[in-house]
Amino acid sequence: MSKSAPIFSFITLLLxxxxxxxxxxxxxxxxxxxxxxxxxxxxxxxxxxxxxxxxTFTFTPxxxxxxxxxxxxxxxxxxxxxxxxxxxxxxxxxCRVGPGKIYERVGALLVGETTEVYALDPTGNYWYVRNPxxxxxxxxxxxxxxxVSGNISALPIYTPPPTPTPVPAFEASYEGxxxxxxxxxxxELKNTGGLxxxxxxxxxxxxxxxxxxxxxxxxxxDNSGCLDSTKKDNLNPGTTLTISTPAFNYDxxxxxxxxxxxxxxxxxxxxxxxxxxxxxxx
Numbered sequence: 200m201s202k203s204a205p206i207f208s209f210i211t212l213l214l215x216x217x218x219x220x221x222x223x224x225x226x227x228x229x230x231x232x233x234x235x236x237x238x239x240x241x242x243x244x245x246x247x248x249x250x251x252x253x254x255t256f257t258f259t260p261x262x263x264x265x266x267x268x269x270x271x272x273x274x275x276x277x278x279x280x281x282x283x284x285x286x287x288x289x290x291x292x293x294c295r296v297g298p299g300k301i302y303e304r305v306g307a308l309l310v311g312e313t314t315e316v317y318a319l320d321p322t323g324n325y326w327y328v329r330n331p332x333x334x335x336x337x338x339x340x341x342x343x344x345x346x347v348s349g350n351i352s353a354l355p356i357y358t359p360p361p362t363p364t365p366v367p368a369f370e371a372s373y374e375g376x377x378x379x380x381x382x383x384x385x386x387e388l389k390n391t392g393g394l395x396x397x398x399x400x401x402x403x404x405x406x407x408x409x410x411x412x413x414x415x416x417x418x419x420x421d422n423s424g425c426l427d428s429t430k431k432d433n434l435n436p437g438t439t440l441t442i443s444t445p446a447f448n449y450d451x452x453x454x455x456x457x458x459x460x461x462x463x464x465x466x467x468x469x470x471x472x473x474x475x476x477x478x479x480x481x
Contacts, residue, residue, distance in 0.1 A: 283349065284348060286313065286316045290343075302360075302363060306338055308331045316347055363393070366393055369462055371458070373385075373479035375481075384458075388440055388442060389438075396434040401415075456481065459475075460476070
């Protein structure tokens with residue numbers, strides 16, 4: 200209903216009252232009743248015309264609370280691979296300044312140890328590694344008993360250092376005296392250098408009688424008693440053998456003897472030669 204409706208109703212009521220007063224046969228209404236009626240009519244109209252108000256509420260839900268779930272087992276995504284390969288051995292192996300026994304030994308890799316690998320030699324038989332011992336920082340390790348872990352495809356090939364010039368050396372010691380036809384002494388020879396010996400010259404002097412005995416030979420002969428004799432052609436580095444001196448025609452026991460031994464790398468006392476003298480009393 201519009202706002203003008205109550206006013207219209209009020210005017211209509213006034214008009215009705217006026218007509219009632221003008222007509223003679225109509226009784227005059229009570230003014231107080233009329234006022235009450237008009238007031239009730241206005242209130243009713245206003246009540247009907249009043250809009251109905253309904254409160255509006257806005258609900259904003261709170262964000263849900265998330266409870267993190269922890270996994271009991273973690274699976275690694277990446278596997279670590281060392282940038283520098285590592286090497287180990289099943290048998291203790293020497294580490295040298297070059298790839299081979301001819302080079303000086305400067306360390307050793309023991310069973311249970313590991314060290315880093317940086318290169319290999321052209322043959323693929325030796326690894327260039329960090330020295331596991333004190334000394335030079337790097338050395339060459341023989342790969343016969345080695346196991347390498349890690350990526351070796353990018354390892355460079357290193358040219359070995361020049362082969363060192365072998366140094367001839369040996370040790371001599373008195374071993375004993377023997378007899379059959381005459382008396383002679385046995386001398387033990389040990390090659391402590393890097394050169395193979397193939398010939399010998401030897402002189403034995405009895406300083407008590409001033410008797411001198413000499414010999415020159417290719418190879419090395421050991422006489423044992425009257426019938427047994429053993430000869431070897433070479434005295435290789437690191438090996439030991441026994442030689443017999445020429446025989447005295449008397450028993451030199453208790454005499455002071457001096458033996459001078461010269462070993463040579465070539466036959467006929469040629470090549471590189473080295474000499475040593477020893478004194479002893481048989």
